Amino acid sequence: MSNIVVDKSKVPWWVSNVIVPLVNLTLALLVSGLFVFIAGENPIEAVKLIIYGSFGYIQGFAYTLYYTTNFIFTGLAFAVAFHCRLFNIGGEGQAYIGGLGVFLVAINLSFLPVPIVWLLAIFGAFLFGAAWAYIPAYLQSKRGSHVVITTIMFNFIASSLMIFLLVDVIRDTNQMAPHTVKLPEEIWLPSFEAFSGILGIKIRYSPLNLTFLLAIASLFFVWFLVWKTKWGYEMRAVGHNTQAAIYAGISPHKNIIIAMCISGGLAGLLGVNEILGVSHKIQAGFPAGYGFTGIAVALMGRNHPIGILPAAFLFGILYQGGSEVTFEMPNITRYMFVAVQGLIILFSGALENLFRPQIESFFVRRLNREVNA
Amino acid sequence: MVSPILELTNINKSFGHVQANKNINLKINKGTIHGIIGENGAGKSTLMSIVFGLYQANSGSIKIxxxxxxxxxxxxxxxxxxGMVHQHFMLVENFTVLENIILGFEGETVFGEKLQKAKEDLEKLCQTYNFNIDLDATISDLSVGFRQRVEILKSLYRGAEILILDEPTGVLTPQEVDELFKILRSLKDEGKTIVLITHKLIEIMDxxxxxxxMRQGEMVGHTKTEDTSKEQLAEMMVGRSVLLRVDKKEIKKGETIFKVNNLSVKDDLDVTRVKDVNLEICSGEILGIAGVTGNGQTELLEALSxxxxxxxxxxxxxxxKISDQNNFLNPRMLKEKGLAHVPEDRQRMGLISDFKAHENLIFGYHDQEPYSKSAILNNKEITEYSNKVMQEYDVRPNSPNLITSNFSGGNQQKIILSRELNENPKVLLVGQPTRGVDIGAIEFIHQRLIDMRDKGAAILLASVELDEILSLSDRIIVMFDGKIVxxxxxxxxxDRELGLLMAGVA
Known part of the structure; x- marks a missing residue:
């Protein structure tokens, strides 16, 4: 028989959760290397540049962690909804609206003590992102409109809405560009260079800021929510088997809404990083595709916080190291790295099962031999 | 001596690391009805699928x-x-009998002569074996029993000398079973060979x-039917002696607990499935609902739960009053009132197969103490409880962290039962408690239900297995077309009397 049947219960967890993703990643990178070669550059050199760019000097590493922060938020956002079997493609729009929440809270309540402004701004980001996800969630649970469709639509609506607001309502009227005024400096989140200044290390500007710790806290929050609380339990139950959930008295309607709102809220936190931490104002199009890349991060991280952290870090490396490569190698444009991302999504998402049976049966056979020997 | 019509030698077949068939040897003589019996998962269907060419054996030989x-x-x-007649029929519903039978063997592009010839041949076959089928009837208009005959006819038309039937009686009423057996006997008399796969001992004896x-992928014995007995076969199947009858104490009927007045229920397609049903269940009694699948039992149970x-x-x-057309209590509120429900379809409703066993053991009770406190699951408590209850109900393997789909059907059913019975419910709704469950576990499950009854619970038992209804119930109602008949x-x-009622004849 050509198709291999593997007894899943005998596959060690590290084979399916570590080895298989690594193999897929390696393949994606090999194919990417081929592209670099075709473009007329040396792939080995490109890898060296990526590593240097993202680890080689402290500022580069700070950039890597800044990107990682955004990917953690959007990756977690997708993962939470996915545990309820909802494909929330709307992270981009939810992040955009979340940014509005941060800004409105921060600018209007800036008279409050600073840490309280931060907390309220984080809450505002979460609330606005959640509210933007609530509408597709409601439409899914009550009317059966598929969230994949509605969340994509809501990305466009969010984008149009924000352009409208940035042009006509909240624009900094002293100039013509579609962005708001800057927030007062005293409520900006402390940046990495401020910290390193305290430690006596002097570095040039980097966008890394305190939000990174919020991202790490979010990883714990999601892990705890999904696996340690009855809410996560109910969300997973609805996601795996809606009929059974109804039988057990668990409301699918309620859980679809909860899952989507938490998902949207996490995406909204991206606004904290971008607005409270980095640019201190809303700029048109600031989510810049992080919402979409978050889907790939979640898929690669197998929708588990422990997987999402390294996956987000990897994408951070690609973003930061990639810009280093495009700077040094004229034949490689930044679109090349969009292609690399695409390859990673292709190999770890769509082609996820390409080699899984072979790898799993290989290990199962080997381990059995060890046991028998 | 004449060589047997079908001979299997040293057949081995594994799926991954599960060996479904181990060194199977089997000889089937021409012109006999040969029974193959075994528990679910014993490897009967795999073996026959190899004979029918659906799977290829890893090793061994097949001789005809x-x-x-x-x-x-x-x-x-x-x-x-x-030829093989599967448990689930492979028929195109909106084709006629004739169209279904020649499907794939049309022999001509534009229907004409050959179709006519096929029709004549089929009519001859029908006469020989007393099939009594209208070749121009549409499949969707035929009852299950007749659809099965179409399947048999299809195999015969294609020249089958050996006919394999996989659990043929699962969906039939007793009367339909009689008809089927008549046909099978006449096929045998005409020299055809029949292989009957079943887990029902009565059919084998009959x-x-x-x-x-077969037991656990191995052939554990061959015998002439006249030289054996039900008890002996059951022992061979399970590997130990089995109590086939349930010991039941005298009924101690208490007050009325559950009362249903003029109940009508519609299914998802807006078809009325339960029509004006009245019933009462008292504490300490088991009320059995007999009926062929799809006569409203499912919807009745779902409405009650x-x-x-x-x-x-x-x-x-x-x-x-817990339910009327305006409002109804949800399952969780009913649970709090002491109602437990073992649903008919454990895969679809009773369990989440991707969850770990311990997660399924608290399913529906997960928000109660001690399993969770202020929304946080108490994993230590859950694991301890799971260990205890899995031991008590003899769930094998006893590993609370194993994913539920890795348990056998019988053990999955035990997981549900332990969960639902553990809270000592006052009312228990049970649908098909032993569907797809092996004999050893059936005995255990029946005993638990009787224990619950003796403790004073009111039990409603819906089952398509008449034996089960007859051996457990104190009172029996029969449902046909949504009504209590x-x-x-x-x-x-x-079972004759019930069978007539089930078929809507009496």
Missing amino acids: NGKEINLRSPRDSIINGI LTSEVSV GIRKVESGSIELFGE GEKENKNVT
Whole structure:
């Protein structure tokens, strides 16, 4: 028989959760290397540049962690909804609206003590992102409109809405560009260079800021929510088997809404990083595709916080190291790295099962031999 | 001596690391009805699928009339005279009988002569074996029993000398079973060979002349049917002696607990499935609902357990109205009132197969102490409880962290039962408690239900297995087309009587 049947219960967890993703990643990178070669550059050199760019000097590493922060938020956002079997493609729009929440809270309540402004701004980001996800969630649970469709639509609506607001309502009227005024400096989140200044290390500007710790806290929050609380339990139950959930008295309607709102809220936190931490104002199009890349991060991280952290870090490396490569190698444009991302999504998402049976049966056979020997 | 019509030697088949068939040897003689019996998962269906060419064996040989053959696909088997009637029929619903039978063997692009010829041949076949089928009837208009005949006819038309039937009686009423057996006997008299796969001992004793028993992928015995007994076969199947009858104490009937008044219920397609049903269940009694699948039992149970909305009428629990057309209590509220429900379809409803066993053991009770406190799951408590209850209900393997789909059907059912019975419910709704469950576990499950009854619970048992209804119930109602067509005290009721009611004849 050509198709291999593997007894899943005998596959060690590290084979399916570590080895298989690594193999897929390696393949994606090999194919990417081929592209670099075709473009007329040396792939080995490109890898060296990526590593240097993202680890080689402290500022580069700070950039890597800044990107990682955004990917953690959007990756977690997708993962939470996915545990309820909802494909929330709307992270981009939810992040955009979340940014509005941060800004409105921060600018209007800036008279409050600073840490309280931060907390309220984080809450505002979460609330606005959640509210933007609530509408597709409601439409899914009550009317059966598929969230994949509605969340994509809501990305466009969010984008149009924000352009409208940035042009006509909240624009900094002293100039013509579609962005708001800057927030007062005293409520900006402390940046990495401020910290390193305290430690006596002097570095040039980097966008890394305190939000990174919020991202790490979010990883714990999601892990705890999904696996340690009855809410996560109910969300997973609805996601795996809606009929059974109804039988057990668990409301699918309620859980679809909860899952989507938490998902949207996490995406909204991206606004904290971008607005409270980095640019201190809303700029048109600031989510810049992080919402979409978050889907790939979640898929690669197998929708588990422990997987999402390294996956987000990897994408951070690609973003930061990639810009280093495009700077040094004229034949490689930044679109090349969009292609690399695409390859990673292709190999770890769509082609996820390409080699899984072979790898799993290989290990199962080997381990059995060890046991028998 | 004449060589057997079908001979299997050292057949091995594994799926991954599960060995479904181990060194199977089997000889089937021409012109006999040969039974193959075994528990679920014993490897019967796998073996027959190999003979029918659906699977290929890893090793071993298949001989037909002493000649070794190579079966790569069902087409090879058909050419070699092997036909198979599956548990689930493979018929195109909106085609006629004739169209279904010639499907794939039309022999001409534009229907004409050959179709006419096929029709004549089929009519002859029908006469020979007394099939009594209208070849121009549309399949969707035929009852299950007739659809099965179409399947048999299809195999015969394609030249089957050996006919394999996989659990043929699962969906039939007793009367339909009689008809089927008549046909099978006449096929045998005409020299055809029949292989009957079943887990029902009565059928083996009734019909076969030889029987082979399988257990855990191995052939554990061959014998002539006349030389054996039900008890002996059951022992061979399970590997130990089995109590086939349930010991039941005298009924101690208490007050009325559950009362259903003029209940009507619609299904998802807006078809009325339960029509004006009235019933009462008292504490300490088991009320059995007999009926062929799809006559409203599912919807009735779902309405009673708060999953499905009531169309009209009302349901009372402990004298308090819990459901009418305007509002109904959800399953969680009913649980708090002491109602437990073992759903008919454990895969679809009773369990989440991707969850770990311990997660399923608290399913529906997960928000109660001690399993969770202020929304946080208490994993230590859950694991301790799971260990305890899995031991008590003999769930194998006893590993709370194993994913539920890795347990066998019987053990999955034990997980559900332990969960639902653990809280000592006052009312228990049970649908098909032993469907797809092996004999050893059936005995255990039946005993638990009787224990619950003796403790004073009111139990509603819906089952398509008449034996189960007859051996457990104190009172029996029969459902046909959504209505209750008969109610009997379970004293001297025969399966014949019930069968007539189930078929809507009496």
